[in-house]
Amino acid sequence: MKNSEKMYEAISGIRDDIIESAEALGSRRKGRFAWIGYAAAACLVLGASMFGLSRLAKKPAEAQEAALPTEQSTAAPTEDARRIVTGENGGLNEFVPSTGQRYLLPDLEQAIRASENDGCLFDVEVRIWNYAEVEAYVESEWAKVTDKQNDPAILHYNEEYDYWLDNIYEPTEADLKAQENxxxxxAEYFAAYWAENYPQEEQDAYSAAMEAAKEARRAYDASTAPEALKPLRDAAAARLLTKLAEAGFDIGQEEKDGVIINYLHGLLTREQIEGFPVGDCGAFILWYGYNGAADE
Amino acid sequence: MRDAEIVASFLARDEQAIREAESKYGAFCRALARNILKRPEDAEEIANDALLAAWQSIPPKTPNNLKTFLGRIVRDKALTRYRALKAQKRGAGSLELLTELEDCVPSPAGVEELAEANELTGFINEWLDMLSKEDAALFVKRYWYGESADELAKKLGCSPLKLSQRLYALRKKLKAFLERKGVLI
Incomplete structure (x- = not known):
């Protein structure tokens, strides 16, 4: 591989956050007279507020777009009552947390850090992804497949194929055209070449190894199908809920389609949200309730 | 549908995942392939291949970010296609990005260590973190997204020549950084 190709491949792996933040390049640069637009918008807002039109901003649809937290005093009026902060998610989440990752919706993160919300409870949904135990199980099942795929007979076949491709194969114009498309x-031509030119015992070893690899893949598909993993996931979810209850989290599981994700709902403190345990899972924490157009 | 939900559909082996991913990121994949290869006739196929590859690799993989995950597959497929075309001498020309990236290849004089691709990525991430936001974004837009210098010049409101000079300076900086790290590739 050429050095520039290695550099290209290394650049492919640049961190997601760096790639995402590059999207905004140049977006703040407007034309020379862009300030006129801003000034006009500012005048409009000022005028609207003078005539009391700012009430429009409280319409639900617009409030959702703004994705700002709203506040309600829904708790019983006792000395211990704590204000409950709710919010709406608007357009959100392009992120799936891996085991060990805790990801907070940015608007929620902003709200829990706001000093006026000190001591409040936050009405949140926690989506649990990727239990460590389930991940480990899937990985161990996948290792069985790769083990079969790395059988010496298959590796030998692949080496011979590469050699044939570089040194023996002479494609016709039609073949080149087909390759381009x-x-x-x-692969088909090599299979015929292999059948004609290689000792029967090598062919048998390869066929047996390939069959074993295909069987391993079928077994993997069956053992890691969502329904097959459900008991494992449910057990992990139950353990997580017990652990949370013991640690004083007021949180429970929602009855949603939890084949891949478990949805929890609770009233949590700032400290509980920031310290939500993710040693054995990945968690995405967002406002509870309406989650924007994409959820509809 | 949100990315997380599309990934969940992939994990649940629901073929709707491919349709949702195509609807949300098909155009992005095609544009990325076009940017890199400069062969519009290949873009559609590379984008389709990328979606199929995603179907085959999720699970076991669970991408954090579906867009960049697909983008990486597209980049990989584009390079493979380029190599195949080059091997057949069928009008692949030279890949503009690769020619420019030659400038970043270090030639260290001190401690030399053959870097694996992921180590090299780590160094590039480290270097990008040290740059201004705009310079980092410019580098990524050119060498990850494959956007042309002309497009980038328009976005930044400068001349293509000035932009090219800026990119050249960034490549040289990266080369110097990698040399300081004693990287050999």
């Missing part, structure tokens, strides 16, 4: 038949 992603419909090349090289």
């Amino acid at each position: 992603g419909k090349g038949r090289e």
